[in-house]
Amino acid sequence: METMKRNLGPVIGLYPTPVTVVGTESGGRANWMVIAHIGLIGRDSIMLSVRKTHYSNEAIMENKAASVNLIRSDMIKAADYAGMVSGKDEDKSDIFEYYHGTLKGAPLINNSPLSMECEVIDIYDTDTHSNYVLRVVNTYADEDVLDEAGNIDYEKVAPVLFEMPQGTYMSSGRSIGKCWDEGKGYEIKNR
Numbered sequence: 001m002e003t004m005k006r007n008l009g010p011v012i013g014l015y016p017t018p019v020t021v022v023g024t025e026s027g028g029r030a031n032w033m034v035i036a037h038i039g040l041i042g043r044d045s046i047m048l049s050v051r052k053t054h055y056s057n058e059a060i061m062e063n064k065a066a067s068v069n070l071i072r073s074d075m076i077k078a079a080d081y082a083g084m085v086s087g088k089d090e091d092k093s094d095i096f097e098y099y100h101g102t103l104k105g106a107p108l109i110n111n112s113p114l115s116m117e118c119e120v121i122d123i124y125d126t127d128t129h130s131n132y133v134l135r136v137v138n139t140y141a142d143e144d145v146l147d148e149a150g151n152i153d154y155e156k157v158a159p160v161l162f163e164m165p166q167g168t169y170m171s172s173g174r175s176i177g178k179c180w181d182e183g184k185g186y187e188i189k190n191r
């Protein structure tokens, strides 16, 4: 059966992405923003794409550090608020209770199931965005999202996802197959 394809032009189709709340500190005050335009770089680093006008840029550069926190569905309202109001206009430090790991300037959210403290190792600037390459220094996980071997179980983390252009939060957390296993024995058709 043939389906009609419509060329949408240069639209990024790589959604949904995980919603992250990024924690920073400026002048000792914590600040939180939401970032969903994120990426993985190799096996030890991640990328955050931050619009240059956001207050968080100054804070990230003040300590060359940030925390990256996944959220569960019960954190959507608080996170969404952090993603609408700027630290330039309001003190957002009390939105989340937090602790520190080993890095200065990377506050970690208490009730995030999985948080990473990261240091800035590079920046790729475009006209509108600073794209920070961050090395993950430590990752903190709730005990109840780990399997018996101590590995992260993403069915248990069930991170909230984000998509554009509808601008919705989506759920995750249900496995539908095993990687490096489903393809075993697959036969290519019409050969």
Ligand SMILES: Cc1cc2nc3c(=O)[nH]c(=O)nc-3n(C[C@H](O)[C@H](O)[C@H](O)COP(=O)(O)O)c2cc1C
Pocket (backbone or CB within 6 Å): 019, 031, 032, 033, 034, 035, 036, 037, 038, 049, 050, 051, 053, 054, 055, 056, 057, 079, 080, 082, 083, 084, 085, 086, 087, 088, 162
């Ligand atoms: C769901 C969601 C996703 C967002 N993703 C990004 C993003 O990827 N990059 C970005 O620069 N801003 C993103 N934002 C907007 C910032 O989080 C928002 O402008 C925030 O208020 C900036 O805070 P600050 O000025 O205190 O740094 C997102 C907001 C929401 C609600």
